[in-house]
Amino acid sequence: MILDSKIPEGPLAEKWDKHKFNVKLVNPANKRKYDIIVVGTGLAGASAAATLAELGYNVKAFCYQDSPRRAHSIAAQGGINAAKNYQNDGDSVYRLFYDTIKGGDYRAREANVYRLAQVSVNIIDQCVAQGVPFAREYGGLLANRSFGGAQVSRTFYARGQTGQQLLLGAYSALNRQIAYGKVKMYPRTEMLDLVMVDGKARGIITRHLITGKIESHSAHAVILATGGYGNVFYLSTNAMGSNATAAWRAYKKGAFFANPCFTQIHPTCIPVSGGYQSKLTLMSESLRNDGRVWVPKAVGDNRAPGQIPEDERDYFLERKYPSFGNLVPRDVASRNAKLACDEGRGVGTTKLAVYLDFADAIKREGLEKISQKYGNLFDMYAKITGENPYEQPMRIYPAVHYTMGGLWVDYNLMTTVPGLYATGECNFSDHGANRLGASALMQGLADGYFVIPYTIGDYLAQNPTTRIETSHPAFKEAEAAVRADVDKLLSINGSRTVDDFHKALGHIMWDYCGMARNAEGLQYAKQEIRKLREAFWSDVKILGTNEELNITLEKAGRVADFLELGELMVDDALNRNESCGGHFREEYQTPENEALRDDENYTYVAAWQYTGPNQPAVLHKEELKFENVKLTQRSYK
Amino acid sequence: MAGNNPNSKPMNLTLRVWRQKNSQAAGTLETYQVKDISPEMSFLEMMDVLNEDLLRSGVDPIAFDHDCREGICGMCSLYINGRAHGPERGTTTCQLHMRKFSDGDTITIEPWRAGPFPILKDLCVDRSALDRIQQAGGYISVNTGGVPDANEIPIPKPIADKAFDAATCIQCGACVAACKNGSAMLFTSAKVSQLAMLPQGQVERKTRVENMVAQMDKEGFGACTNIGSCAAECPVGISLENIAMLNREYIGASFTSENV
Structure with missing residues (x-):
C-alpha cells in the first residue's frame, strides 16, 4: 500500500486556498442528513463538534469525564501561537511555518504546517469573539510573550491558564449547539471500538462509565480527538484518565499509527518525590522567559542554592546556546538537564533536578510584576513542594508531556480508514519530532475550527446519506467483541493490581525509550514489555462487575492497550537509526551531544500497520519532501 | 520552610x-x-x-x-x-x-x-446540572468564522483582568456543597459577570442572565442568603462581587426584559 498524503499541487502558500475551492461541498439542506461522531471534547474535539453542528450536521460528542469542559486541554498553561505580528517584530505566516518545521527537526509535512500557520491568525479572532479573556496591554489591545524555539513574541496567553480559557471558549460554543439540539453530548462514556461497514468507519461502541452499559452509535463519519498517549509512561503531565484506547482500537481496525516513538519530554516539571507519585506537574515554558536554568559547577556540591556564589554556578543553557539561551526548544533543554544530572551536578534530595531561578527577574522587575505574570504557577509550585519560589529557586526536571506521534492522517486529516479522522494530539501531522511550546493549542483549534469542517464535507459529499441501524451485524459483532474483552479481564482474578502493571511498564518505557535510547536497551525493553503483557493477562486483579462504576476495570482496559502501544513505540525507536527532536538515539549524536539526523535514510514518516495479535506491525514509509525549507543541522547557538 | x-x-x-x-x-x-x-x-x-x-x-x-x-x-x-x-x-x-x-x-x-x-x-456525584446552566446561556452566539480581527475589539486592561478572574471558575461545585442552601449563585454569577463585563457579551446580556437564572432554579438549587461560605470555600477565589453583579444584572434585565 502506498500512503497518499493528498497534498495539493501548487506553491506552498496557495495549497490550502486552492484545496478549499476544490473540495466538494454538502449543500445546507443535505448537511442535516449526515451524522458525525466526535470522540473527545478537548480543544480539537469541542471546536470540531461545535463548528460541524453550526454548519448543520448532526453531531454526537463523547467524553470520559463528567463534563466536556474537563478534557486535559484545560491544563495547558503558557499560551497559543499565532502569526499575527501584532508586535511588529518580524513575524509572518512563513516565519511561524519555518520555526515549526525547524523546531520539529524536519520531520513534519511542509503543507500541513504551512496551513497551520495560515489559520493560526483566525483562531485568535475566533476566541476573542467568544469572549476568551486574553491578556491585554493598557491600550486595550492583545499582549504577547515569547516561547521556546522562536525569536519573536507571538504567543497569546491568559495568565498561566491559556488552555483553560480556550477550552471554555470551545465548550461554550459546544454548549450553544447542545442547547439547540444539534449536538448530543455523552459524558462519562468511553469509546471501546470502531465499527466498520464496507471498509468505512460507520460508528463506535461505547461503555458508560457509571452503568457499564455497552452501546452502539452509528454515523457517516467518525472523528477521534482523543489526545496523546503520554500515559504509557505511567508518570506524565497528562491527566489520570488520559488514554490511548480509542486511537489504539482504531489502529487495530486498520488505521496506521505514525511515528509512535516521537514523544516530548518537557524540561520544566516538578521533580518526582516518591514511589507513590501518581502524576507529574508541568511548570509552564513561559517561565523560561524570566527564569534562569542552572546547576552548581562542581560535582557533588550540596550547599543550599543561596549559598552557591555566582561564579560557582553553571547557567548551562545560556553558556551553550547564547542566542536562544533559556528559550531553546524543549528537547534541547530537557536533554541538557539530563546531561547535567548524569554528570552528578543535579540538585535536591534526589539529585534529579536543576534550578530554575527567578532571583534576577525579581531584582529587575520587582516581585509584583513577576507575581502578575506567573502568580498561579508559583502558587501551584508552593502547594506541591512546600517551598516558596519567590525566595528560593524552583527545582525542575524533565517529564513526559506530549506525543508528536499518533494516527497517520492525510492532508484532509483522514486516517487510512475511510471516514475516520484524527485531530489534535491524536494525529501525528504537524509537529515532526518535537513540538514547539504554545503550538498544541494552536493545532487543536486549527484542526477543529478551520480544517475538518472543510475536509469532512469533501468525504461526506461523496457518500450517500443512508443511515445504518445499530442492529446491523457489524455493530452486533463489535459489541460482542467488546463484551468478550471485558469478560476476559474480569475473569482473570489474579494477584497484581492494574497500577502495579502500569508502573512497571512506565519504568521500562522511561528507562529505555525515554529521553535517551539505544538499540541494546530498546531490544531489552521489547522483551520486558512482552513478559509484562503476558503477566498482565494471567495475573491482573480486577474486582466487581461490568454493570457498575468500576474504576479498576476502566483502568485495566486502558493499561492493556498501553502494554501493546509501548511495544510499538519501542519498535519505531529501534527502526529509526538516527536522532531527531525528542527521539535521541545515543548512537547518533554530534560531538557536542546534539541530535544527529540521517536525512538520507530517514526523511520519512514511519506509519505502522497492525497485522494481528502478537504479530509484528508492518512499516509503511511516507517520504517527506522539502521544497521550501532547506534541511540543516538545527542550531540554537 | x-x-x-x-x-x-x-x-x-x-x-x-x-x-x-x-x-x-x-x-x-x-x-x-x-x-x-x-x-x-x-x-x-x-x-x-x-x-x-x-x-x-x-x-x-x-x-x-x-x-x-x-x-x-x-x-x-x-x-x-x-x-x-x-x-x-x-x-x-x-x-x-x-x-x-x-x-x-x-x-x-x-x-x-x-x-x-x-x-x-461512594464519593462521586452527578454535577451535570451545572453544565445545563451553562447551556442555558453561558456563551456568546458567534459561529466559527466571519468574526472581526481580534484587535478590533479593544478592551481596557482592568476590565479584561476582571473578566478573566470571573472566567477562572473550574465548575467543581464546591460553592454549592459549601452553601447551607445548596445555592449555585456563585457559579452562575461567575459566567454572567465575565460576559456582562466584556463588549462581546453585550448583545445577549439580558437574555443570558434571565435564562441562566431560570435554569438554575429549575435544577433545584437553593436561594442565596448572602452567607458567603461559597466564596470562602472556592478553590480558585471566585469573588462574592460576582453575585452582587448577577443580582444587578438580573433585576435590570427583568425590568427591561427582551425575552419574548
Missing part, C-alpha cells in the same frame, strides 16, 4: 469514608487505617494508597472523581473534615498535600451533599 522537612516522618491515619454502592443504595461511613503516609503525598495519592490496599485485600476500591490533579479541571471534589476541598484555603483536593495533616489524625471524607448533585457511587 514549614512543612518542607524531607525527614518529616510518615504518618498513620484513620479515615472515615462515605461508601455507597450506587445512587439507589443507602450509604454508610466506613473506617479504614492507612500507614506510612508521606507528608509529600497529595491527598489523592494517599487515597490511591488506600485503594491499592483495599484492592489487594479484596475490597472494592473507593470511587472518587479526579483527573488532571493540577487543580484546573474541576473534576475532583470531596468534603474533608467538613470542608469542601479540605482545610487549606484556595486549594482543590488534588492540590492538598498530606503535610497539612498530622500523625494520628482521623479524617472524615464525604461526597458533595446537595439535592441537585445525586450521589452516583
Whole structure:
C-alpha cells in the first residue's frame, strides 16, 4: 500500500486556498442528513463538534469525564501561537511555518504546517469573539510573550491558564449547539471500538462509565480527538484518565499509527518525590522567559542554592546556546538537564533536578510584576513542594508531556480508514519530532475550527446519506467483541493490581525509550514489555462487575492497550537509526551531544500497520519532501 | 520552610469514608487505617494508597472523581473534615498535600451533599446540572468564522483582568456543597459577570442572565442568603462581587426584559 498524503499541487502558500475551492461541498439542506461522531471534547474535539453542528450536521460528542469542559486541554498553561505580528517584530505566516518545521527537526509535512500557520491568525479572532479573556496591554489591545524555539513574541496567553480559557471558549460554543439540539453530548462514556461497514468507519461502541452499559452509535463519519498517549509512561503531565484506547482500537481496525516513538519530554516539571507519585506537574515554558536554568559547577556540591556564589554556578543553557539561551526548544533543554544530572551536578534530595531561578527577574522587575505574570504557577509550585519560589529557586526536571506521534492522517486529516479522522494530539501531522511550546493549542483549534469542517464535507459529499441501524451485524459483532474483552479481564482474578502493571511498564518505557535510547536497551525493553503483557493477562486483579462504576476495570482496559502501544513505540525507536527532536538515539549524536539526523535514510514518516495479535506491525514509509525549507543541522547557538 | 522537612516522618491515619454502592443504595461511613503516609503525598495519592490496599485485600476500591490533579479541571471534589476541598484555603483536593495533616489524625471524607448533585457511587456525584446552566446561556452566539480581527475589539486592561478572574471558575461545585442552601449563585454569577463585563457579551446580556437564572432554579438549587461560605470555600477565589453583579444584572434585565 502506498500512503497518499493528498497534498495539493501548487506553491506552498496557495495549497490550502486552492484545496478549499476544490473540495466538494454538502449543500445546507443535505448537511442535516449526515451524522458525525466526535470522540473527545478537548480543544480539537469541542471546536470540531461545535463548528460541524453550526454548519448543520448532526453531531454526537463523547467524553470520559463528567463534563466536556474537563478534557486535559484545560491544563495547558503558557499560551497559543499565532502569526499575527501584532508586535511588529518580524513575524509572518512563513516565519511561524519555518520555526515549526525547524523546531520539529524536519520531520513534519511542509503543507500541513504551512496551513497551520495560515489559520493560526483566525483562531485568535475566533476566541476573542467568544469572549476568551486574553491578556491585554493598557491600550486595550492583545499582549504577547515569547516561547521556546522562536525569536519573536507571538504567543497569546491568559495568565498561566491559556488552555483553560480556550477550552471554555470551545465548550461554550459546544454548549450553544447542545442547547439547540444539534449536538448530543455523552459524558462519562468511553469509546471501546470502531465499527466498520464496507471498509468505512460507520460508528463506535461505547461503555458508560457509571452503568457499564455497552452501546452502539452509528454515523457517516467518525472523528477521534482523543489526545496523546503520554500515559504509557505511567508518570506524565497528562491527566489520570488520559488514554490511548480509542486511537489504539482504531489502529487495530486498520488505521496506521505514525511515528509512535516521537514523544516530548518537557524540561520544566516538578521533580518526582516518591514511589507513590501518581502524576507529574508541568511548570509552564513561559517561565523560561524570566527564569534562569542552572546547576552548581562542581560535582557533588550540596550547599543550599543561596549559598552557591555566582561564579560557582553553571547557567548551562545560556553558556551553550547564547542566542536562544533559556528559550531553546524543549528537547534541547530537557536533554541538557539530563546531561547535567548524569554528570552528578543535579540538585535536591534526589539529585534529579536543576534550578530554575527567578532571583534576577525579581531584582529587575520587582516581585509584583513577576507575581502578575506567573502568580498561579508559583502558587501551584508552593502547594506541591512546600517551598516558596519567590525566595528560593524552583527545582525542575524533565517529564513526559506530549506525543508528536499518533494516527497517520492525510492532508484532509483522514486516517487510512475511510471516514475516520484524527485531530489534535491524536494525529501525528504537524509537529515532526518535537513540538514547539504554545503550538498544541494552536493545532487543536486549527484542526477543529478551520480544517475538518472543510475536509469532512469533501468525504461526506461523496457518500450517500443512508443511515445504518445499530442492529446491523457489524455493530452486533463489535459489541460482542467488546463484551468478550471485558469478560476476559474480569475473569482473570489474579494477584497484581492494574497500577502495579502500569508502573512497571512506565519504568521500562522511561528507562529505555525515554529521553535517551539505544538499540541494546530498546531490544531489552521489547522483551520486558512482552513478559509484562503476558503477566498482565494471567495475573491482573480486577474486582466487581461490568454493570457498575468500576474504576479498576476502566483502568485495566486502558493499561492493556498501553502494554501493546509501548511495544510499538519501542519498535519505531529501534527502526529509526538516527536522532531527531525528542527521539535521541545515543548512537547518533554530534560531538557536542546534539541530535544527529540521517536525512538520507530517514526523511520519512514511519506509519505502522497492525497485522494481528502478537504479530509484528508492518512499516509503511511516507517520504517527506522539502521544497521550501532547506534541511540543516538545527542550531540554537 | 514549614512543612518542607524531607525527614518529616510518615504518618498513620484513620479515615472515615462515605461508601455507597450506587445512587439507589443507602450509604454508610466506613473506617479504614492507612500507614506510612508521606507528608509529600497529595491527598489523592494517599487515597490511591488506600485503594491499592483495599484492592489487594479484596475490597472494592473507593470511587472518587479526579483527573488532571493540577487543580484546573474541576473534576475532583470531596468534603474533608467538613470542608469542601479540605482545610487549606484556595486549594482543590488534588492540590492538598498530606503535610497539612498530622500523625494520628482521623479524617472524615464525604461526597458533595446537595439535592441537585445525586450521589452516583461512594464519593462521586452527578454535577451535570451545572453544565445545563451553562447551556442555558453561558456563551456568546458567534459561529466559527466571519468574526472581526481580534484587535478590533479593544478592551481596557482592568476590565479584561476582571473578566478573566470571573472566567477562572473550574465548575467543581464546591460553592454549592459549601452553601447551607445548596445555592449555585456563585457559579452562575461567575459566567454572567465575565460576559456582562466584556463588549462581546453585550448583545445577549439580558437574555443570558434571565435564562441562566431560570435554569438554575429549575435544577433545584437553593436561594442565596448572602452567607458567603461559597466564596470562602472556592478553590480558585471566585469573588462574592460576582453575585452582587448577577443580582444587578438580573433585576435590570427583568425590568427591561427582551425575552419574548
